[in-house]
Amino acid sequence: MMRTVLRGVRVIDPARGLDAQRDVVIEGGRVTAVGEGAAAGIGAEARDTRVIDGAGRWLAPGFIDLHTHLREPGYEYKEDIVSGTRAAAAGGFTTVCAMPNTRPVNDNRAITESMVAKARAHGLVRVYPIGAITRGQEGRELTEMADLRDAGCVAVSDDGRCVTDAGVMRRALEYATTHGLVVVQHAEDHALTRGAQMHEGAVSTRLGLKGWPRFAEDHIVARDLMLADATGARYHLAHASTAGAAALVRAAKERGLNVSAEVTPHHLTLTDAAVLGYNTACKVNPPLREAHDVEALIAALADGTIDSVATDHAPHASVEKECEFAEAAHGMVGLETALALLLGLVHGGRLKAARLVEALTVGPARAFGFEVPTVREGACADLVLIDPARVWQVAPERFASKSRNTPFAGRELVGAVEMTLVGGAIVYENPRPEGV
């Protein structure tokens, strides 16, 4: 049996508050030893053993992405379960939750089962589907949520569309809670964003692009939090993008509401100014906001108001981005750049390393009710090895994803995933020599 040994690695394990140099031994899909000198007796020449020098590197539980668009079924030209999970592995993610805006929409047991089967057979990382809240994501009739749950869905969401009808949202919260599912809301009042292309502000006015005002997000969040309070449901806010949404979630948590929220790496690192020049790579939904929103989101992530970072990995083919801005699709790929972008916040002193790891592991696990990942004896060996200092340049042509729609092409980033393990098996190893 193959054994992997990490010698002298910085183990960051937020689940038990550990952040220290340790040896880690992995065998039979599990962590079998964590400790100072735990690998003392194991030499580099030991049989069936891979010994890795952990000096200068971090070992953390594998990341969990609550918000991934794998595009299968229906949009395999953008991404599929194989390419999407390969991209996840390259980004250090060992679990991804697949959004239901596929074609057909994942709003019934048959679709969920086919996704689960495909992922089990061919996926590189664990895939948990998210079912739709309403049939066809049309915002009217509820999906068969007990069926969806039994088939493997871990949450429900109409992502890309908001459940704007308050009556439907109330019943969705009640019904999903009945069946133990979290409701994930894409908060956008479509009546306020008709034809919108980007954040509404001075930049949208300069560019002559129709704006998506902050309050189109905020007032849905405010309403949903009231509904969550009244129904006692588990509510999760997808991709918070405004200072107002962060403040609302903070106040709700202070009142003791059992709600959670996520933020994307791009909303933490880019502003609406990135759209100047009609850069379609920066066309995302919700849109990139202004500097004070970014500041508020970073603060909310740092203090735990926002529990998780999620990528909203949204692959699109080049023809869907190489066109007029108004015709371009919303979204950017995120799995393979997430860690390095977030490490930028750590290197810049805005976020503690342990908090970042927590927001990529414990936070999302708690939000969706997964077993809390940890690096301890007996734990499942879903792990990521990180070189926080490795300098690399984003080269979209080398992405494992089928799509290249990133605004970070050519950007030099600091910090990289060196190795990803799922159940003890190495599913990704950084192929590039140091310094490339």
Place this chain on the structure above:
Amino acid sequence: MKPAARHLLGIEDLDPREIVQFLDTAEVFFDVSRRRVRKVPTLRGKTVINLFYEASTRTRTSFELAGKRLSADVVNISASSSSASKGESLYDTLKTLEAMRPDVIVVRHPHSGAPHFIARHTQAGVVNAGDGTHEHPTQALLDAFTIRRAKGRIGELVVTIAGDIAHSRVARSNIHLLTRLGARVRVCAPRTLLPVGVEALGAEVFTDFDAALEGADVVMMLRIQHERLTEALIPSTREYSRTYGLTAKRLSAARPDAIVMHPGPMNRGVEIDPSVADGRQSVILDQVEAGVALRMAVLYLLAAEVGQSPLT
């Protein structure tokens, strides 16, 4: 990021010196259009494509005449007769035209930023003839040309722009141009027709039309489109006209020698009273005449730049 000088994508990209160069060059061509033989050989052998994805009579004719008076070969393509209706992407249309080696592509498009997209994918010079609600640079240049001829200067003038500022590419280009040349620009509309952050462009914002007209040297009226009613931006053209329509009485608040402008097409009796449109202060037809000269200047200056970077 500043586009190469072989393109005219927006006034926002220009500095005052470049703006004045366009205006001064247009003075030369203005006289050509008043000669008995209204043609010069300047752009002989050059090809200009007018690629219009939106209906336009005035701007397209103006560009066409400008090209022809410079002896360029001018081809007009309108969206209704082009591949657009067959579902061809702008990218493919552009690459097809590109293979025919045009020197300048003049583009009008309903989407903001479409000319920027075209400029990224062509060797030709690109002139923005109006993109969505973004910019209409040649309109602002011809307006400035008209103002300069009527007033002798642009700096220090008070220019009031009234109407649907939110959806107006003419307003944006004029704000950029006039503020760069030192004019004081006022914009006036009900709040539903004012874009968020317009003051950041350097304009002073008014909702009271009479206050906005007070002491103005130039009054520029913008068309109000009927679809603004269905979008719940104004209740009726009747009420709009009553509150923001330019009448002779209202105009008397402006300076006595104020000029009245309108980029066209006008809705007589809505944003502008016929007696004002046809009145002694109106320079609306002067704007149209200036348009040809100004566009000759633009084609001339851009074609010269295109020649500097031969096709590979």
